[in-house]
Amino acid sequence: MNTIPYFPGCSLKDTAASFESSAQFVMEKLGLQLQELERWNCCGTVSSLTTDDLMHHLASVRNLVRVQDLEQTELVALCSMCYNTLSRTAQRINADAEERDKINQFMDRESDYQGAVVVRHLLQVLRDRIGWQALEQATPHSLEGLNVACYYGCTLLRPKEAAIDNVEKPTIMSEAMAAAGAMPVHFPFAGECCGTYQVVDRRDLSIERSFRVIQSAAREGANVIATACPLCQHNLKEAQRELAGASELADIEIVYFTELLAAAMGMDSQKLPEGLSARMQQVAEAQTG
């Protein structure tokens, strides 16, 4: 089977384990195996924004060296924060020989980074390497009946150099959902911030922002929200738990986009989020009955 170097990141090994397992299932079905980098390290999570802070790009560069060691030039990430951080560092360091040199001098025990690795998000790999048609053919358990609001948040769209699609009007995730038979729901909060890491010391703020995302999706008729980030997923779920009460907002499934694709490819319902497998069951019954 063809393989592609893959960077999981910290959260996928813990709170977001189902993001990884569903993606692995999906990619195996599609004949392109995710090959986890050996000895990967935390990417640093956020991109340093000050001019003099080259040091904080080092963590990301080390991971790029791992890809180079495999004689590969492409790295795929799933977590959108990791994707963003790795991609921005790669673009910056690939373009600047002087900075690359400084970093290489610092990394005594690594091979020198040559500046050739490109970082992609799994959605880009699905679109550009697999294609929507092949995805459609690989998803026999159609998601018909699911109205999916695709939530991108910040890091798949901003800054422009890291955007995986149109910055203000992304469609890439909706296209994946449509290929799997779901009805994509367009909603104005698709690229709004969930409050991100503010949940650590300003939980009020992230709950409020995330709840607005859910409200906006619900207003446009969504019964599912698809996410691509362990932190968006966490914040949205917390906001739903805390503020949805007994309203219909409590019934919206908030799941990783890979879980939806895995469901459409027949992943064991035990391994899917409970609410999602219940919905899949309803969908199947509606189709046969």
Next chain:
Amino acid sequence: MSRAKTVSVENFRARVEELSGENVFACYQCGMCSAGCPLTDQMDRLPSQVIRDLQQDDITLLESNAMWVCASCLACEVRCPKGVDLAKLMEALRQLHLRKELDHVSIDEMSPQEIAKLPQIALVASFRKKTG
């Protein structure tokens, strides 16, 4: 947590420009950044006021909570018609505190249950943004 007047900075505006790599006079105060910022409700100065204060070299800006509320979502960055990256200015302002060892979050104030529940990226990002 108030950090009022605990940081003193020579050449305040120049230092912020140096750290951020941004020219604050590129801004013509259209207010687009403030219009799109998701967190203005919680800020004591709007993003466009932050940059206005910088233009005026107003060091009381360091007492504002705006830089700590800013989530680096970059909505302002992609929308500024003048190509100003306000998120970088916010980061520079945070750094002026953090480089004086004035941390804004502390893991000691969190319970083990809270820590266990959060995705790792939340913790790492928060500490990257709010500790030195």
